Amino acid sequence: MGNRLMKISKEDYLEAILICTKKFGACRVTDVAAQLGHSKASVSVALSKLEAEGLVIKDDWRILLSDSGKAFAEKILERHIFFLKWFEHIGIDDKTAKEDACLIEHAISDATFEKILIYLKKLDKEL
Amino acid sequence: MGNRLMKISKEDYLEAILICTKKFGACRVTDVAAQLGHSKASVSVALSKLEAEGLVIKDDWRILLSDSGKAFAEKILERHIFFLKWFEHIGIDDKTAKEDACLIEHAISDATFEKILIYLKKLDKEL
DNA sequence: ATCAATGGTTAGTATATGCTAACATTCGTT
DNA sequence: AACGAATGTTAGCATATACTAACCATTGAT
Numbered sequence: 001m002g003n004r005l006m007k008i009s010k011e012d013y014l015e016a017i018l019i020c021t022k023k024f025g026a027c028r029v030t031d032v033a034a035q036l037g038h039s040k041a042s043v044s045v046a047l048s049k050l051e052a053e054g055l056v057i058k059d060d061w062r063i064l065l066s067d068s069g070k071a072f073a074e075k076i077l078e079r080h081i082f083f084l085k086w087f088e089h090i091g092i093d094d095k096t097a098k099e100d101a102c103l104i105e106h107a108i109s110d111a112t113f114e115k116i117l118i119y120l121k122k123l124d125k126e127l
Numbered sequence: 128m129g130n131r132l133m134k135i136s137k138e139d140y141l142e143a144i145l146i147c148t149k150k151f152g153a154c155r156v157t158d159v160a161a162q163l164g165h166s167k168a169s170v171s172v173a174l175s176k177l178e179a180e181g182l183v184i185k186d187d188w189r190i191l192l193s194d195s196g197k198a199f200a201e202k203i204l205e206r207h208i209f210f211l212k213w214f215e216h217i218g219i220d221d222k223t224a225k226e227d228a229c230l231i232e233h234a235i236s237d238a239t240f241e242k243i244l245i246y247l248k249k250l251d252k253e254l
Numbered sequence: 255a256t257c258a259a260t261g262g263t264t265a266g267t268a269t270a271t272g273c274t275a276a277c278a279t280t281c282g283t284t
Numbered sequence: 285a286a287c288g289a290a291t292g293t294t295a296g297c298a299t300a301t302a303c304t305a306a307c308c309a310t311t312g313a314t
Contacts (some may be wrong), residue, residue: 009271029292042272049270061291066300087239090246096238103234112219112227119217123250136301156262169302171263176300188261 008106011076012036013046013056015105017063018073027063046068079113086120135233138203139163141182142232144190145200154190170249206232206240213247 014033025121033043047063050056055069065073080101087097108116143162147154160170174190177183182196190198207228214224235243 021281030290038271040292041274041294044291046271048293087242090217090242092239096236100234100239102235104231107227107230107234109223109227111223112214115217115219117216157260165301166303167262168304171261173301175263253256 008103009046011057011106013043013050014065014069014073015076015080017056017065018070018077019126020063021065028061028119029063032063054109075110076105082113082117088100135230137177137182138199138233139229140170140177141192141196141200142203142207143198144183144192145204147190148192155188156190159190169187203232203239206235209240209244216251 012033013036016032017027020031020035024031029040029043029047032038032047033040036043038046047056047058050069051058054066055072057064057066057069083101083104084097087100088094092100139199140163143159144154147162148160151158156167156170156174158175159165160167163170165173174183174185175191177196178185181193182199184191184193184196210228210231214227215221219227
């Protein structure tokens, strides 16, 4: 099945860990579950897989991002914030802007994101 | 599981049917399989489900889109073409542009797509 | 008429998620 | 110390896809 959903799911977890860490200083399974609206059990299993892939480190109850996991997470979060701001800037309501940013952040390649950034910044001084 | 992948998958099938129909005049299971790079078996099963949902009509070997299925397909194809053109316009190579368009076409809400269209057309006369 | 190729379906399998239930552990309160 | 709440894990289940293998039906060529 889905390489695509696999990718989305993985990136969502990494991003959620980064967000929770920023928000609370540290990140636990429970925090990620709340952040994503998933059960603790699902998160526990998913994070074990991400740990096996070397993207996450579990230190007792503490969920940490490895260097590569952190790089991923920051990339996704940057895109999330960018699209969220852009969508709000062009008049999309907050809820839709957030939902769409949450999906699009996973869909864009590095190359395309960079070009979009450059293009929009050139055209629209307010961004 | 995934509503997201479910949505992506469904939309990909509808879009593929539309593309094959435009390309060949009619659309068969084999055409959709070739278009998407899936096995005939997978396509056969998937299309039966879409038929049960009322999005597709199977008339002997002929795969047709219902009105609602066609509306979906045309919406996705329109977005695909738009993003493809935009990405190529801002200097992204064809392969990446196509890949990204294929993903983003599923990620954007109606509201956001409309606003992006308006916004970009206002800013960039060449589009 | 026969046999191979083409097209479509069904059955069984594999993978990726997610969920609930049940359980172990730890912590806080009384 | 004891009990209940919170946290995390495991086991078992459900769903959504996709695949291969096997099979049926139609078509076309010899």
